[in-house]
Amino acid sequence: MREHSGARSHVSKHALAKCDTAASAILRTLDANFTTRQRWERTNRDEWGFAMVATLLVVVILGVLATIVLTLQSPSTTSGTGATTPPGTTSTLPQTVGSGADLAARVACESDYLSITTALSAYRTLNGAWPSPGTSWATSSTRGGPFLQVWPSEQRYFSITWNGNFLSVVPAHGVVSRSNAGTSSPKTGCFAA
Numbered sequence: 001m002r003e004h005s006g007a008r009s010h011v012s013k014h015a016l017a018k019c020d021t022a023a024s025a026i027l028r029t030l031d032a033n034f035t036t037r038q039r040w041e042r043t044n045r046d047e048w049g050f051a052m053v054a055t056l057l058v059v060v061i062l063g064v065l066a067t068i069v070l071t072l073q074s075p076s077t078t079s080g081t082g083a084t085t086p087p088g089t090t091s092t093l094p095q096t097v098g099s100g101a102d103l104a105a106r107v108a109c110e111s112d113y114l115s116i117t118t119a120l121s122a123y124r125t126l127n128g129a130w131p132s133p134g135t136s137w138a139t140s141s142t143r144g145g146p147f148l149q150v151w152p153s154e155q156r157y158f159s160i161t162w163n164g165n166f167l168s169v170v171p172a173h174g175v176v177s178r179s180n181a182g183t184s185s186p187k188t189g190c191f192a193a
Contacts, residue, residue: 105157109190112152113169113181116160119147120167133164158190 119138123131126144131137135151153159161168166179174192182189 105154106190108154109158109160109169109171110181112154112160113167113190115148115152116162116167120162122147130164131162133162135162 116138120130123137123144131143137143137145138148138151139146151160155172157172159170161170168179169177169182169189171182171189171192175186175188177183177189180189182191184191
């Protein structure tokens with residue numbers, strides 16, 4: 001019996017040693033796999049960062065090359081002063097001094113009309129009604145004013161009047177416009193200034 005129980009203990013020790021060896025092998029394999037995975041993730045992350053930087057660099061270089069090619073292929077225009085104007089830019093310089101003055105007068109008239117329209121709206125908002133005819137309501141300090149420092153006009157080209165109901169642009173030469181800055185065809189108001 002003793003032999004039999006000794007064989008049993010011998011088998012048990014032997015089986016235990018095999019299990020221990022198998023468990024160690026499994027742990028070594030798992031550790032190796034884990035280490036390899038960490039190394040692969042680190043390498044993959046580094047390569048991904050490098051790939052992003054390389055892609056960005058390629059895009060920048062292509063953008064610079066495209067700009068150079070497009071600049072060389074499109075002819076630039078030169079104005080009479082010798083200055084170069086970028087392609088696609090239009091110049092609206094007046095052909096004569098007179099046409100430049102007319103353009104300036106029209107723009108000033110439209111700007112003044114807008115300023116008076118804004119002052120009228122502010123007056124009505126504060127007082128609940130439109131102001132009385134004339135220009136004094138805009139520059140006086142009564143009833144929430146002054147709404148304008150001075151009543152705008154350029155007597156040589158235009159004047160703007162308020163009759164209590166509507167604003168009129170009276171050009172020095174041309175047709176009066178009522179309740180608007182004027183029209184370009186037929187030329188009225190600021191467009192006739």
